[in-house]
Amino acid sequence: MPIRLSTLFLRTLREDPSDAEVTSHKLLVRAGYIRRAAPGVYTWLPLGLAVKAKIEQVVREEMAAAGAQEVFFPALLPREPYEATGRWTEYGDNLFRLQDRKKADYLLAPTHEEMFTLLVKDLYTSYKDLPVCLYQIQNKYRDEARPRAGLLRGREFVMKDAYSFDLTDEGLVASYQAQRDAYERIFTRLGVDYVIVKADAGAMGGSASEEFLSPSPIGEDTFVRSPGGYAANVEAVQTVAPAPLPIEGQPAAVVHPSPNTPTIASLVDLANATVPRADGRAWTAADTLKNVVLALTSPEGKRELVVVGLPGDREVDAKRAEAAFSPNDVEPATESDFEKNPGLVKGYIGPVKLDEGEQVLGLEGSTKIRYLLDPRVVDGTAWITGANIAEKHVFDLVKGRDFNADGIADIAEVRAGDEAPDGSGPLELARGIEIGHVFQLGRKYAEALDLRVLDENGKLQVVTMGSYGIGVTRLVSVLAEANNDEKGLIWPEAVSPADVYVVAAGKDDVVYETAERLAAELEAAGKSVILDDRQKVSPGVKFGDAELIGVPKIVIVGRGLETGEVDLWDRRSGERRPVKVESAVAELL
């Protein structure tokens, strides 16, 4: 049966909702696909549900093709499994927690690693049962601090999450590849533009991780890509270390007074005014070594200071720092941190006190504070940096000769024009929306929840896992965002709420009878149809709604009937062409 607009539960709006900022959000509300129920929580109307179902269908087909089997967990879960993996507390305020009448703790699942792991543990005990890949399409709940852009970041959303279970690392790689291939097919079929970027794997304790990002200016993730095909999340970009320089022949380090140089810029100005370079070029911020003090807080609440030295023309990228020091929280050191560490001379922090031959920073230094360096600070490079004495800086301090560090911290900002790690050219920065994530989890959850199977030698082996997510409801907004014009939505055929939209434009009975017949024939031929059979509604309103709702193929049944014709209207191109009524169905198949 066609969907009839005369009875469809739908009210289109002429004006944008005032709480919507991005196009997809405005259009999905105006065209009657979704309604806001609470911040970040949406009600699905019939048209929206149809689009969501189309996406889910594509996902199901490709999951089946990849050998994954569908299950369905509750969204309401007990506390215990999440306690076992530490996530009851680690998840923090983003977890929706509640209690039953007996005051027992429950949560609304933000993700289901624990439950899948326990389910496999519940039923399987032999290597012969592996590999196995399970998935579900389920509501997830995260109490986001700031939901935004309609469906783009909700507190309740639908996610397809799949988990693979293998005995061996090679098996995991194969399972991972199968899911990754399935994702490529899914996004291609849905008509979503995407790039696969290397992602930071640290946060969840796994190894390989890649994100599927749909490039979009409203995206919340920043990624980089090069002309040669390199693509990565900014957190995952590895800075290329230059080749070391010879230490012999470098001028000796000298301490110079540098009063009133609170910023790198003022330091550079002073250096150029008072200590001109021997080679005649001017000092720049890139010649300075900035020592940033960070405070790390471990999940157990232990606080540790660390100093990171990086070129003065670069800022610390907070996201890269969080990723690099995960699972610790990272924040700038506070006044009280400095008070507790008088060895750090604020504003003039440096790795050594040159005159006294004292190593200041580093686990071996007088402060015992871990000292890490940006990868660009290689042996033989000379720097202007703090003398660790108030109002003094040291010039020509050479790495490998005058100072060393405990390790590397690659947390400086990535800038457009930086070289790609694989040498494939200069990087450009772009924004994207994360629509999928594939992840080799490894044995973290299996170990925490004791998922082990007997191998062929009768020995217990910990299973290795992968997790694979697709944001189903987020895809609705991504598709809406990428497919619209000033008139409304324009769905790709694969996700359109119907295959054909038939408009009965006129008042004569024959118009409605013909439209009904056409709709019935299309349905008989396997096409889903939305039929605008509203009488007493003017053609202008019907055309406007047709454009707003965004089915890509529209048929207008109206005045053309005088010559036995209907108009085929392509929503995307705007082109209309008359065809004979009898050939209309064939044209639309």
Next chain:
RNA sequence: CGGGAUGUGGCGCAAUUUGGUAGCGCACCUGUUUUGGGUACAGGGGGUUGCAGGUUCAAAUCCUGUCAUCCCGACCA
């Protein structure tokens, strides 16, 4: 959590500066009209102005508090 803004019929807004008892458009209902680009006319229903106090003869409007929502940032497997 920091910064900014906003709360008035279902939706979008006005009236707030200068207190006088709430109005417009859309949507909805009835009738006539119109039917290939949001027809026209007439009639109609619907709001204790986010909430709680206070000032006043009188509060959407002034004061205090509070709650909520949106935007930017922080945060975000």
